[in-house]
Amino acid sequence: MYQRSLYDIVMEAGHAIDQLTREMQSEDELFASTLTLRAVEAQLLIMAHTLGNVTPVLHLHLMQVDWMGWTVLHDKLRHGVQPRREEIWYAVNGLVPQTLGLLQDLRRRHPVWFEVGY
Numbered sequence: 001m002y003q004r005s006l007y008d009i010v011m012e013a014g015h016a017i018d019q020l021t022r023e024m025q026s027e028d029e030l031f032a033s034t035l036t037l038r039a040v041e042a043q044l045l046i047m048a049h050t051l052g053n054v055t056p057v058l059h060l061h062l063m064q065v066d067w068m069g070w071t072v073l074h075d076k077l078r079h080g081v082q083p084r085r086e087e088i089w090y091a092v093n094g095l096v097p098q099t100l101g102l103l104q105d106l107r108r109r110h111p112v113w114f115e116v117g118y
Contacts (some may be wrong), residue, residue: 003058004114007103009050013043013090014100017092023078027089037088044091048074051099060101069095 003034020040024030054062071110073091076084107114 002118004116006050006054006058007107007114010047010103013027013046013118014096017047017096018044021072021092028083030089030092031085040092041088044073044088044096045077047096047099048077058106061106061110062099063104066095067098071101 015041015085020036024033024036030040051065051067051070052074059067064105069087069090073087073095075081075085076087
């Protein structure tokens with residue numbers, strides 16, 4: 001149940017980020033929109049914090065995830081460290097899609113790990 005909850009939180013935040021940035025044409029457009037940027041950063045913080053709590057089993061099976069990238073992003077967002085433009089843009093275009101894809105693939109390969117009663 002714990003792993004399923006983490007999965008659901010990460011997926012929901014990732015899909016929210018996708019919705020917020022789908023129509024954007026460039027990095028400049030995201031950073032010019034203060035409200036959208038705040039919403040994206042809030043969802044990234046949720047994802048980064050949640051991914052920091054994955055079980056050792058999930059961590060071991062998600063070795064391709066850029067864990068260092070998530071750690072740096074989490075630290076900057078949590079502590080309000082600026083500048084963080086590069087990290088945000090990398091997360092939106094790299095970390096989020098990669099992590100969602102790897103999680104979906106892991107769930108396909110090991111569905112029992114993500115069952116509510118597990």
